[in-house]
Amino acid sequence: MDQIQAIPGSFRDPSGRVYEVDGQIFRTVTGRHAAHFEHVESTGLFQQLAQERFLLPVERASKGVLGSVEEDIRYVLQVPKLPFVAFPYEWPFSALKAAALLHLKIHLAALDKGVTLSDASAYNIQFYGGRPVFIDHLSFRKYQDGEMWAGHRQFSEQFLNPLLLRAFFGVSHNAWYRGTQEGISASEFRQLLKWRHYLSWNVLKHVVMQAMFQRAAFDARVKLEKVELPAAPLPLTSFRHMLNGLHSWVSTLEPAETGKTLWQDYATTHSYAADEERLKRQFIDNFVQETRPKLLWDLGCNTGDYAKVALASGAEYVVGFDSDQGALDSCFERASRENLAFQALFMNMANPSPDQGWMERERSGLRGRAFADSVLALALVHHLRITNNIPFGQVLDWILNLAPRGIIEFVPKSDPMVMRLLNLREDIYSDYTLDFFVSHVAGEAEIIKTAVVSKSGRHLLWFQRR
Numbered sequence: 001m002d003q004i005q006a007i008p009g010s011f012r013d014p015s016g017r018v019y020e021v022d023g024q025i026f027r028t029v030t031g032r033h034a035a036h037f038e039h040v041e042s043t044g045l046f047q048q049l050a051q052e053r054f055l056l057p058v059e060r061a062s063k064g065v066l067g068s069v070e071e072d073i074r075y076v077l078q079v080p081k082l083p084f085v086a087f088p089y090e091w092p093f094s095a096l097k098a099a100a101l102l103h104l105k106i107h108l109a110a111l112d113k114g115v116t117l118s119d120a121s122a123y124n125i126q127f128y129g130g131r132p133v134f135i136d137h138l139s140f141r142k143y144q145d146g147e148m149w150a151g152h153r154q155f156s157e158q159f160l161n162p163l164l165l166r167a168f169f170g171v172s173h174n175a176w177y178r179g180t181q182e183g184i185s186a187s188e189f190r191q192l193l194k195w196r197h198y199l200s201w202n203v204l205k206h207v208v209m210q211a212m213f214q215r216a217a218f219d220a221r222v223k224l225e226k227v228e229l230p231a232a233p234l235p236l237t238s239f240r241h242m243l244n245g246l247h248s249w250v251s252t253l254e255p256a257e258t259g260k261t262l263w264q265d266y267a268t269t270h271s272y273a274a275d276e277e278r279l280k281r282q283f284i285d286n287f288v289q290e291t292r293p294k295l296l297w298d299l300g301c302n303t304g305d306y307a308k309v310a311l312a313s314g315a316e317y318v319v320g321f322d323s324d325q326g327a328l329d330s331c332f333e334r335a336s337r338e339n340l341a342f343q344a345l346f347m348n349m350a351n352p353s354p355d356q357g358w359m360e361r362e363r364s365g366l367r368g369r370a371f372a373d374s375v376l377a378l379a380l381v382h383h384l385r386i387t388n389n390i391p392f393g394q395v396l397d398w399i400l401n402l403a404p405r406g407i408i409e410f411v412p413k414s415d416p417m418v419m420r421l422l423n424l425r426e427d428i429y430s431d432y433t434l435d436f437f438v439s440h441v442a443g444e445a446e447i448i449k450t451a452v453v454s455k456s457g458r459h460l461l462w463f464q465r466r
Contacts, residue, residue, distance in 0.1 A: 003067060003068060003069060004019055004021060004066050004067055004069060005019075006018060006019055006069070007019065007020060008357075008358075008359070008361035008362055008364075009123075009357070009361075009362045009363060009364075011358070011362075013138060014030065014032060014033075015029065015030055015032060015033035015036075015138040016028040016029045016030050016033060016071075016073075016138050017069075017071060019066055019069070020081075021065060021066065023081060024078060024081065025078065025079050025080070025081045026061060026065060026066060026076055026077065026078050026079075027058075027076070027077045027078075027079060027137065027138070028066070028069070028071055028073045028075070028076055028077075029073070029074050029075040029076075029077065029138065030071055030072045030073060030074065031072040031074055032072075033138055033141075034074040034075065035142075036138075036140070036141035036142055037074075037075065037137070037138065037140075039115075039141075039142045040113075040115050040137075040140040040141065040142070043113040043114065043115060044113070045109070045110060045113045045115055045140065046058055046137065046140075048109070048113075049106060049109065049134070053131065053133065054102060054105065054106055054109075054133065054134055055106070055133065055134045055135075055137070056079045056080055056133055056134070056135050056137075057079065057080065058077050058078070058079050058137050059077070059078055060075060060076065060077060060078075061076045061077065061078040062076065063075075063076050065078075077137060079135070079137075082126050082128060082133075082135075083128070083294075083295055083316075083317040083319075083341075083343075083370070084295065084317070084319045084343060084369065084370050085126060085364075085369050085370070086126065086127060086319075086343065086345050087123065087353070087363055088122040088123065088158065088162070088177055088183070089173070089174050089175075089177035089178035089181070089346075089353075090174065090178075090345040090346050090347060090353060091127075091174075091345065091346065092172075092325060092328035092329050092331075092332055092344065092345075092346055093163065093166045093172065093173070093255055093325065093329060094328075094329045094332040094333060095127060095130075095132070095332050095344075096122070096159065096162060096163055096173065097163055097250060097253060098130075098132045098332075098336070099122060099125040099127075099132045099159065100122075100155075100159035100160070100163065100250050101247060101250055101251065102125060102132045102133075102134065103117075103120060103122075103124075103125065103134070103155065103159065104243050104246055104247040104250070105247070106134055107243055108240065108243050108244065108247075110140060110143075111143060111236065111239065111240060111243075114142065114143050115140050115141065115142060115143055116140075116141060116142075116143040116144075116147070116150075117139050117140060117141075117150075117151055118139050118140075118141050118150055118151070119139055119150065119151045119154055120151030120152070120154040120155035120158065120159070121136070121139075121151075121154060121158060122158040122159055122183070123158075124136040124139055127343050128341070128343075129317075129335045129336075129339065129340050129341045129342050129343055130332050130333075130334075130335030130336030130337075130339075130340065130342070130343075131336065131339075143236075145233070145236070146233025146234060146235070146236075147233070147234065148234050149234070149239060149242065149243075152206075152210070153186070153210055153213075153214075154183075155246075156186055156206050156207065156210050157182060157183035157184060157185055157186065158182065158183035159183075159250075160206055160207075160246075160250070161183060161184040161185075161186065161189040161207065162176070162177055162183055162184050163250065163253050164189070164203075164207070164253070165184060165189070165192075166255045166256065166325075167253040167254060167255060167256060168192075168193075168197065168256060169192065169256060170255065170256035170257075172325050172346070174346045178353070178356075181356065181357060181362075181363065185211075185214065186207050186208075186210035186211035186214055187211045187214045187215055189207060189211070190207060190208060190211040193207070193208075202245070202246075202249045206246070255325070255329070273454075273455075276453050276454045276455070276458075279451065279453040280306075280378075280453045280460065281306070281309050283407070283449075283451050283453065283460050283462070284306055284309050284310060284313070284376070284407065285309060285312075285313045286449075287374075287407055287462055288309075288310045288313035288314050288315050288374075289313050289314055291373075291374055291405055292314050292315075293310075293315045293316070293372075293373045293374035294315075294316045294317065294373055295316070295317050295318075295319070295370060295371070295372050295373060295374075296310055296315045296317070296318045296319075296372065296373070296374040296375065296376065297318075297319050297320075297321065297372040297374070297375045297376070297402060297403065298310070298318055298319070298320040298321070298375075298376045298378075299321055299349055299375060299376065299377045299378075299380050299399070299402075300321070300322055300349065300377070300378060300379060300380040300383070301320025301321060301322050301327075301331060301344060302322060302324070302327050302331075302379075303327050303330045303331055303334070304320055304330070304331040304334050304335070304340075304342060304344060306376060306378055307320050307331075307340075307342045307344075307376075308334075308338075308340065308342065310376070311340060311341060311342060315374070316341065317341045317342075317343075318340075318341065318342045318343070319342075319343045319344075319345065319370075319372075320342065320343070320344045320345070321344075321345055321346075321347035321349065321352075322344065322345075322346070322347065323346060323347065323348045323349075325346070328344050328345075328346060331344030332344055347366070349380065349383075349384060350384055350388040350390065352365065352366045353365050353366050355368060367402070372402060372403040373403055373404060373405070374403050374404075374405050374406050375399060375402045375403035375405075375406035375407075376406060376407050377399045377406065377407070377408045377409065378407065378409045378460075379409055379411060379417070380399075380408075380409070381395050381396070381399070381408065381409070381410065381411075381437075382410075382411045382417070382418050382421065382432070383421070385429055385431075385432050386418065386421045386422065386425075386429055386432065387421060391431065392429070392431040392432050392436060392437070392440070393431065393436075393440055396408070396437070396440050396441060396444075397444065400441065400444050400445055400463065400465060403465075404464070404465045405462075405463060405464045405465065406462075406463060407460055407461065407462050407463075408437075408441065408460075408461050408463065409458060409459065409460050409461075410434055410437045410458065410459040410461065411456075411458050412434060412456060412457045412458070412459075413427070413429075413432065414456050414457060415454070415456040415457070415458060416456065434457070434459060437459070437461070438450075438461070441461060441463055444465070444466075445463040445464060445465045445466060446463065446464045446465075446466060447461060447462070447463055448462040448463065448464050449461075449462040450462070
């Protein structure tokens, strides 16, 4: 057997690496963490959290499944493979908040068993639809009486400060988070605070004091012994109080009121009549029933109406992408409330998530994480062509190469939505025509079916790549 390579993003953890073998996910436990793993396993915490659906279930596997990997392996664990892996810089506010609350709940439950968490990385949480789930079994270790919270700074930077950015200032965390990958540092976030924010004890404790420690630690004029954390032990009751207090505070955070976003009310303000909407839904229903996609990408998902149609028609899992924060929050709340296999993520289709991190391999870009067998591109291409000025042929080629089959919607220049885009700009988009659309797709794929679904001439095209 050829040596199996670990998933690149798992290289940072000396306790064990993550591997994918024939579509199955395995996690190693090295000698340095074996005693902690055995202790946590003996407490029944893993089983308890898995039963509550807070943690991925885990079972031991044979070492032989990985061949001869270069590690001091004591155990090999197998966990379920999630339909899609997303990163915190792609989550909407509501998803990041749910992940933060889950982390705190898990830590409190762990302390009840004499266990703590060694870090507070947001990357330790993934989603199934609107439900967050913890994935890193090696973050758990035996609690030492009186120890400080090792992950306090990381929780603030990767969960709390990004949430406060939107709650205090109405600014989404996604672009900043994607740029740093490690969240928002306390020292940078503190510079945004107004005097009124300093009246909050929570802000002083979890933001200002964190910033002061960071600044002092890197100030060459201050001796290191002067910035060490207090040596006095932290009583377990105080530890719990801190986590409970954070949970209560995070629970109250909501996006600052900045008015309705552009597409938040799309379901009630779009230019379709009722019968036209019915035709569009029927077209999608027929496509999904015939193709039965396991993973469908909904590009420009808005509030998730058509994702829900696809799921009702037989799609196993839908990942929706949009850049409108209000629409994404609506999607997440709907998926959580209705328990839908629908995951809504922040993504600018003209600038999708790239490969990045160490050696540009630590965090995979959109295409590198999963194979979508179907794609919906509804009311999207006119935005990429006109708003982003991307040549129409390139727009279509990109969509056609994302999945072997799908539906693309063409919205003509006579449609009110496109007229709005063209209202304040010169029409230089001579390639944006129905004839070009159909002929270009036909040159790359088989056109299975088309339909006109509005009086303005909106066309749906069902393609199957050759």
